Amino acid sequence: MAAPKVAVVGAGVVGLSTALCITETCPSCSVTVLSDQFSPNTTSDAAAGILIPHTYPGTPIHVQKQWFKETFTYLFAISNSAEASEAGVHLVSGLKATGVQIYTRKVADLWELHSEYNVVVNCTGIGARQLVGDEKLFPVRGQVLKVHAPWVKNFIRDGDGLTYIFPGIHRVTLGGTREKNNWSLAPDPGTTKDIFDRCCSLEPSLQGAQDIKVKVGLRPSRQHVTLQREVLSQGGVKLPVVHNYGHGAGGFSVHRGTAKEAARLVGECIAALQGSSSRAKL
Numbered sequence: 001m002a003a004p005k006v007a008v009v010g011a012g013v014v015g016l017s018t019a020l021c022i023t024e025t026c027p028s029c030s031v032t033v034l035s036d037q038f039s040p041n042t043t044s045d046a047a048a049g050i051l052i053p054h055t056y057p058g059t060p061i062h063v064q065k066q067w068f069k070e071t072f073t074y075l076f077a078i079s080n081s082a083e084a085s086e087a088g089v090h091l092v093s094g095l096k097a098t099g100v101q102i103y104t105r106k107v108a109d110l111w112e113l114h115s116e117y118n119v120v121v122n123c124t125g126i127g128a129r130q131l132v133g134d135e136k137l138f139p140v141r142g143q144v145l146k147v148h149a150p151w152v153k154n155f156i157r158d159g160d161g162l163t164y165i166f167p168g169i170h171r172v173t174l175g176g177t178r179e180k181n182n183w184s185l186a187p188d189p190g191t192t193k194d195i196f197d198r199c200c201s202l203e204p205s206l207q208g209a210q211d212i213k214v215k216v217g218l219r220p221s222r223q224h225v226t227l228q229r230e231v232l233s234q235g236g237v238k239l240p241v242v243h244n245y246g247h248g249a250g251g252f253s254v255h256r257g258t259a260k261e262a263a264r265l266v267g268e269c270i271a272a273l274q275g276s277s278s279r280a281k282l
């Protein structure tokens, strides 16, 4: 079998990290990322990107701990490296440097990729609801403000985590909201004022914050992350698919762990394809 061609659909934190893990575990694979949106227009761009354990009630706790631990270990190593100040900013260019191809494309049906790719990986976040008709997937809308306030150096999070101030490398994220089944991506001005007021009452110096930008994201939520293999089939033709979506409020916190598992499942798909192609030659 020639170099297996793998398409990763989706360019949020899950899709990009999954593509990276596939290049690491399967160097002979040709990996392509297809997505209708890229940074700064994904849910992942709205996140503060804090590592905080979130619970997926339908996923065994030891599996969640493993994903979180792998992600923490991975990011901790980056934060202690010489590239720490640039981490995250260059994920797309870093992928291009490893030979991953990246195209803007909206995929209406995973099957449309069967003639071009051997394996397809579905990392479409909330988009999976329409793409694969997963009605167990629902949005939890989050609105945040990204402000310029470089004097804020410490994070503050209130009791239930709804109001928070998270300084990042370039901007401070002020949050937030959790609105179940709200699909609106339009910023709500009343919510913007409410978030700003709540955060200023925790940190009054934020009254001097500048360049206030509003971001909205739809957390792709379900009882458990969908991380599994499936084989699509039409008229005797088969297309192996690996799903990796539904990370809800914790995509950053577990992205590396789930990406590694997705890459392992891609490896299983390729081994199965290679097994069937050598049997066909006999």
Ligand SMILES: Cc1cc2nc3c(=O)[nH]c(=O)nc-3n(C[C@H](O)[C@H](O)[C@H](O)COP(=O)(O)OP(=O)(O)OC[C@H]3O[C@@H](n4cnc5c(N)ncnc54)[C@H](O)[C@@H]3O)c2cc1C
Residues within 6 Å of the ligand: 009, 010, 011, 012, 013, 014, 015, 034, 035, 036, 037, 038, 042, 043, 044, 045, 046, 047, 048, 049, 050, 051, 052, 105, 106, 107, 108, 123, 124, 125, 126, 127, 128, 131, 141, 142, 143, 144, 175, 176, 216, 217, 218, 219, 220, 245, 246, 247, 248, 249, 250, 251, 252, 253, 254
């Ligand atoms: C306000 C807010 C704050 C958050 N804070 C945190 C935090 O501090 N820590 C944490 O761990 N998590 C946090 N999260 C959760 C985290 O952002 C998500 O879990 C994560 O971004 C999900 O990543 P994803 O790659 O699955 O989805 P996305 O980032 O939405 O990426 C999906 C990608 O798929 C593409 N796509 C979708 N459908 C199609 C299609 N049909 N064809 C082609 N491309 C398609 C999209 O364009 C996009 O590129 C927060 C979320 C929000 C909204």
